[in-house]
Amino acid sequence: MMKTDEKLIIKGKRIDGRKPEDVRKMKMEVGVIPNAEGSALVSFGKTTALASVYGPRPLHPRHLQESDTGLLRYKYDMATFSVDERKRPGPSRREIEISKVSREALEPALFLKKFPRTVVDVFVEILQADGSTRVTAINAASLALADAGVPMRDLVVGLSGGMLDGKIVIDLMGKEDNYCDADIPIAYLPSKKEITLLQMDGRLTPEETKKIVRDVLHASKKVYEKQVEALKKKYSE
Amino acid sequence: MKSNYIIKLLEKNERLDGRKLDEFREITIEKNPIERAEGSARVKMGKTDIIVGVKLELGTPYPDTPDAGVLRTGAEFNPMAHPEFETGPPGEDATEVARVIDRGIRESETIKVEELCIEEGEKVWMVYVDAYPINHDGNLIDAGSLASLVALNSTRMPKLEEDDKINREELKGSLPINHQPITVTVGKVNGKFLVDPTFEEEKVLETKLSIAVTEEDTVVSMQKSGNGPLSDDDVDKMIDVAVKKSKEIRKLISNGKKTTKSKAKANKSGKSKDGS
Numbered sequence: 001m002m003k004t005d006e007k008l009i010i011k012g013k014r015i016d017g018r019k020p021e022d023v024r025k026m027k028m029e030v031g032v033i034p035n036a037e038g039s040a041l042v043s044f045g046k047t048t049a050l051a052s053v054y055g056p057r058p059l060h061p062r063h064l065q066e067s068d069t070g071l072l073r074y075k076y077d078m079a080t081f082s083v084d085e086r087k088r089p090g091p092s093r094r095e096i097e098i099s100k101v102s103r104e105a106l107e108p109a110l111f112l113k114k115f116p117r118t119v120v121d122v123f124v125e126i127l128q129a130d131g132s133t134r135v136t137a138i139n140a141a142s143l144a145l146a147d148a149g150v151p152m153r154d155l156v157v158g159l160s161g162g163m164l165d166g167k168i169v170i171d172l173m174g175k176e177d178n179y180c181d182a183d184i185p186i187a188y189l190p191s192k193k194e195i196t197l198l199q200m201d202g203r204l205t206p207e208e209t210k211k212i213v214r215d216v217l218h219a220s221k222k223v224y225e226k227q228v229e230a231l232k233k234k235y236s237e
Numbered sequence: 238m239k240s241n242y243i244i245k246l247l248e249k250n251e252r253l254d255g256r257k258l259d260e261f262r263e264i265t266i267e268k269n270p271i272e273r274a275e276g277s278a279r280v281k282m283g284k285t286d287i288i289v290g291v292k293l294e295l296g297t298p299y300p301d302t303p304d305a306g307v308l309r310t311g312a313e314f315n316p317m318a319h320p321e322f323e324t325g326p327p328g329e330d331a332t333e334v335a336r337v338i339d340r341g342i343r344e345s346e347t348i349k350v351e352e353l354c355i356e357e358g359e360k361v362w363m364v365y366v367d368a369y370p371i372n373h374d375g376n377l378i379d380a381g382s383l384a385s386l387v388a389l390n391s392t393r394m395p396k397l398e399e400d401d402k403i404n405r406e407e408l409k410g411s412l413p414i415n416h417q418p419i420t421v422t423v424g425k426v427n428g429k430f431l432v433d434p435t436f437e438e439e440k441v442l443e444t445k446l447s448i449a450v451t452e453e454d455t456v457v458s459m460q461k462s463g464n465g466p467l468s469d470d471d472v473d474k475m476i477d478v479a480v481k482k483s484k485e486i487r488k489l490i491s492n493g494k495k496t497t498k499s500k501a502k503a504n505k506s507g508k509s510k511d512g513s
Binding site for chain 2: 085093094096097099100101103104105107108184189192193194195196197198199200201202203204205206208209210213214217
């Protein structure tokens with residue numbers, strides 16, 4: 001982690017005025033891409049992710065088909081203009097890894113066995129990155145899957161937590177991500193109480209690590225409620 | 238099927254090879270098997286066999302860290318190591334292994350990258366850590382992380398001549414090392430936790446959590462891999478196992494002669510870091 005002399009928590013407030021446990025202003029909207037079977041736009045502050053879902057549809061080439069289950073494909077991609085210095089197009093190693101763990105985060109929520117020989121494709125584009133992009137992407141993907149009517153055991157909620165100036169903070173923004181002591185992105189099935197994505201980097205004691213995981217799970221309720229609200233809104237209009 | 242048998246045994250807290258659930262296979266560490274590399278190590282965990290080589294090259298620093306050397310970690314799943322490995326560019330599994338090894342080294346600040354700056358903003362040492370599995374029988378992340386650490390501990394700096402030519406004939410001093418992170422992967426299946434899974438065991442795991450822990454018991458990285466879910470209590474247990482096992486494995490490397498020096502250094506700088 002990089003070091004900075006700048007204080008990122010002053011008098012109990014973070015640089016954008018949030019309290020340590022506050023999530024940024026969330027915006028969630030489903031059905032934003034007419035061509036897709038399901039889609040969603042999700043933002044946490046400036047971090048914005050757009051997800052679309054196609055499928056379950058027949059998987060080609062056919063030799064990739066599995067006779068006893070459907071497959072999930074997940075593509076996390078950062079737009080070239082989503083970051084300060086233009087991102088080179090095409091999948092980086094970081095994006096390949098994030099796509100893998102995010103797919104694994106969503107699979108437990110789906111009944112893929114009911115759709116043998118098919119694939120569900122989830123494409124997520126990070127339009128603007130200001131920290132916590134992989135969990136923002138997961139929220140968008142969760143909503144897009146639900147919007148597509150893909151049967152789900154639970155919604156999948158993504159949220160990050162970390163340690164900043166010795167304090168546990170929730171939903172790290174870019175600058176906090178760069179200078180924090182640790183960053184833990186989590187995906188969670190709230191009704192099932194199942195953690196499906198868990199990563200961490202930084203420096204923490206084992207006890208701090210355990211505490212942050214619990215605090216993120218606790219705070220994820222708000223994100224879950226926001227997802228439910230977004231889905232309801234589509235059908236009330 | 239073998240998978241069912243593995244699960245049946247685990248219910249009785251037994252494993253195919255007779256190990257306890259929290260027991261690693263025999264680990265053998267060979268230091269510097271590759272003479273042409275600046276540092277190298279070969280680690281065997283049971284039948285898993287992996288070679289890591291370190292090469293130092295000149296390069297330009299990242300714009301946001303103009304005064305620091307650069308770490309690059311790669312892993313190739315060579316088709317020689319397993320019938321399921323295919324030729325071609327690294328796939329998502331190889332990419333994940335490389336990136337998890339990388340994070341353990343990077344986040345623990347194993348390498349004193351600030352001492353690898355030659356000319357701020359212009360010229361720094363690039364440390365390339367490349368892992369080559371020779372035989373894959375599971376747990377490549379732990380074996381690869383251990384081999385990377387041992388290789389870095391054994392890395393000697395080449396001499397930089399006036400004209401920026403790298404003289405690898407004359408090696409000057411060791412790569413500056415801060416910490417000794419050990420990665421322990423804990424697998425979960427049917428409510429049981431086990432360490433150091435073999436290839437066969439990996440196939441039945443619901444999920445696994447790789448946790449890198451330093452000599453100060455600091456957790457520096459975690460990676461959940463596999464689509465099975467975990468509860469918050471599971472995570473607690475897995476962290477505890479990793480902290481305990483990391484100490485045992487670290488003993489294996491600190492017993493060696495070559496690492497005693499860097500270990501002493503690590504403790505010293507570790508303290509000053511905590512103080513700052």
